[in-house]
Amino acid sequence: MTTHTHIATGLAKIGLFLRSENWRQADAADLSPTQAQILAHLTRRGPARVTALAEALGVTQPTASDAAGALIRKGHVARHPDPDDARASLLHATASGRRAAAETAVWPDALLGAIDTLGADERAIFLKALTKMIRELQVRGAIPVQRMCATCRFFRPNVHGDPAAPHHCAFVDAAFGEASLRLDCDEHEPADTSDADALWQSFLGAPAGQADAPPAATGEAS
Numbered sequence: 001m002t003t004h005t006h007i008a009t010g011l012a013k014i015g016l017f018l019r020s021e022n023w024r025q026a027d028a029a030d031l032s033p034t035q036a037q038i039l040a041h042l043t044r045r046g047p048a049r050v051t052a053l054a055e056a057l058g059v060t061q062p063t064a065s066d067a068a069g070a071l072i073r074k075g076h077v078a079r080h081p082d083p084d085d086a087r088a089s090l091l092h093a094t095a096s097g098r099r100a101a102a103e104t105a106v107w108p109d110a111l112l113g114a115i116d117t118l119g120a121d122e123r124a125i126f127l128k129a130l131t132k133m134i135r136e137l138q139v140r141g142a143i144p145v146q147r148m149c150a151t152c153r154f155f156r157p158n159v160h161g162d163p164a165a166p167h168h169c170a171f172v173d174a175a176f177g178e179a180s181l182r183l184d185c186d187e188h189e190p191a192d193t194s195d196a197d198a199l200w201q202s203f204l205g206a207p208a209g210q211a212d213a214p215p216a217a218t219g220e221a222s
Contacts, residue, residue, distance in 0.1 A: 017111070019033075025106070030074070034063060034067040035076075036101070038071060039077070039097050039100055039104070041053060042077065042101075043097070043101040045186070047092045049089070049090060049091070050064050050091065051064075053091070055144060074096075076100055079091055080092055120179060130183065131181055134146055135150060146183060146184060147188030148184070149183075151190060151191055151200075152187075152191060155170075156169070157202045158205075167203075171187050
């Protein structure tokens with residue numbers, strides 16, 4: 001077996017555990033995994049159209065529509081007109097939907113315990129490796145676009161000389177290290193296409209201090 005195969009096998013085993021836990025948590029809340037994911041998305045991101053939910057979750061529109069319909073019947077989701085388009089509607093999480101989302105949003109203790117066995121340096125290396133793998137899956141069109149630091153217009157990679165905090169977030173105007181890289185950020189805004197590749201190459205290994213100093217957090221891309 002090659003190293004590639006060993007890594008893929010390990011990821012598959014972790015994925016199997018997470019799928020089992022997702023089913024268990026969703027079933028305890030009388031939800032399907034897709035219904036739980038829709039509630040989590042609506043709770044975190046706010047109202048959305050079915051088409052947007054399908055794209056974000058990587059499922060077909062009929063699958064998302066069926067799950068949303070079930071949630072409406074359960075009283076967890078309400079449908080309201082889209083103020084930006086009278087022909088469309090938005091799905092909103094209700095109070096009961098937000099409670100159900102909270103019940104299924106807890107990471108399993110077993111997984112958190114396994115992560116705790118990694119040292120701080122190991123966690124930082126692992127998080128950067130996950131970022132690289134997820135971005136490549138995005139580029140190949142295998143998964144939906146993720147709201148990661150490395151693809152955000154506020155991300156300034158390797159602009160500080162401190163090895164513990166080489167990166168900068170222009171949204172909060174703060175330096176941070178690789179152990180704090182986010183793979184799903186509520187404030188994420190995609191970097192311009194013209195900037196994305198340069199940001200990525202800098203993230204992969206541009207020596208700290210060679211890029212321009214980070215601008216103040218004005219809310220505008222540099």
